[in-house]
Amino acid sequence: MNVVAEMLVSSPAPAAIWATLMLLTLPALLLLGSPQAMRHPRRAAQETVAALRAHTVAKQQKATEAARAAQFASEIEVAASRAAASAARxxxxxxxxxxxxxxxxxxxxxADARVRTAASAAAWGTPWSVRTCEEYAARERFLHQAVSAAVSRGELPASAMADVIAGANGWDARLHPVDQELVIARASAAWLRQRYELAVEAEATAWHDASLAQRAASSLREESQAAAVLAAAPAPVRGNTEVRAHRRVVFGELAQIAMR
Structure with missing residues (x-):
C-alpha cells in the first residue's frame, strides 16, 4: 500500500476533499475535452447543466415509477386475496x-308416499256424516292434533293451523279421521313440492353467484401475478403505454367486482 492510499484509508477527511475537488473540476474537464466547448464555453456549460438536470429528473421518474408499480402490485395482491376469500364463501x-x-x-x-298410503286407506270408504256433537268434537280434535304435529315436523307451514281453525283452504273437521289423513298428506305433499322448487331456484342462483366469484378470483389472481412480474421489470417496460393501459383495465375490473 502506497502513502496516498494509506492516508486515504486512515483519514477520511482528505478523501472527502479530493472527491469534492473532482466534482468541481468535472465541468472544466468536459469543456477541455471538447473543441466545440472551447469555442463556446458558456453554451457548453449550459448544455452540461441541462444534461445533469435531465439525468436527475429521469432518475427520479424511474424511482417514482418503481414505487407506483410496487404499490399497484401490493394493492392488487390484497384484492386477489379478498376475492379468493369471497369465492370460498x-x-x-x-x-x-x-x-x-x-x-x-x-x-x-x-310426502308423496304418505299420499299413496292415505289414499289406499281412504279407498275402503268411511262414514262422512257426523251423528253426535261428541263425534264432531273428536274429529275436530283429531284434525287439530294431526295438523299441529305435521307443522312441528316441518311437513306443513305454520299458517296451516290458522286455516284449520277457520275451516278454510279445504280443511273440514267433519271428515272422518282417515279422510282427514288423506287431506293432510296431500296438503303436505303440495307444500313440500313447493319448497323443493324454491330450493332448486335458490341453488341455481347460488351456483351462478359462486361461478362469478370464482372467475373474478381467478382473474385477479392472474392479474396479481402479472403485477408482481411488472413491478420487478426494468423501468422502460413499466413506463410504456401498454402497461398504463393494462393498469386501467385492471382497475376497471376491480371496480366492477366491488359493485357486485
Missing part, C-alpha cells in the same frame, strides 16, 4: 343450497 353458500335441494327432494318423496 360463495362456494360454501352453493354447497349448502345444494344440500338443501337434496333434503327438500327427499321430504317431497316421503
Amino acid at each position: 360463495w362456494q360454501e353458500v352453493w354447497e349448502q343450497a345444494s344440500a338443501a335441494v337434496n333434503t327438500a327432494y327427499d321430504a317431497w318423496l316421503e
Whole structure:
C-alpha cells in the first residue's frame, strides 16, 4: 500500500476533499475535452447543466415509477386475496343450497308416499256424516292434533293451523279421521313440492353467484401475478403505454367486482 492510499484509508477527511475537488473540476474537464466547448464555453456549460438536470429528473421518474408499480402490485395482491376469500364463501353458500335441494327432494318423496298410503286407506270408504256433537268434537280434535304435529315436523307451514281453525283452504273437521289423513298428506305433499322448487331456484342462483366469484378470483389472481412480474421489470417496460393501459383495465375490473 502506497502513502496516498494509506492516508486515504486512515483519514477520511482528505478523501472527502479530493472527491469534492473532482466534482468541481468535472465541468472544466468536459469543456477541455471538447473543441466545440472551447469555442463556446458558456453554451457548453449550459448544455452540461441541462444534461445533469435531465439525468436527475429521469432518475427520479424511474424511482417514482418503481414505487407506483410496487404499490399497484401490493394493492392488487390484497384484492386477489379478498376475492379468493369471497369465492370460498360463495362456494360454501352453493354447497349448502345444494344440500338443501337434496333434503327438500327427499321430504317431497316421503310426502308423496304418505299420499299413496292415505289414499289406499281412504279407498275402503268411511262414514262422512257426523251423528253426535261428541263425534264432531273428536274429529275436530283429531284434525287439530294431526295438523299441529305435521307443522312441528316441518311437513306443513305454520299458517296451516290458522286455516284449520277457520275451516278454510279445504280443511273440514267433519271428515272422518282417515279422510282427514288423506287431506293432510296431500296438503303436505303440495307444500313440500313447493319448497323443493324454491330450493332448486335458490341453488341455481347460488351456483351462478359462486361461478362469478370464482372467475373474478381467478382473474385477479392472474392479474396479481402479472403485477408482481411488472413491478420487478426494468423501468422502460413499466413506463410504456401498454402497461398504463393494462393498469386501467385492471382497475376497471376491480371496480366492477366491488359493485357486485
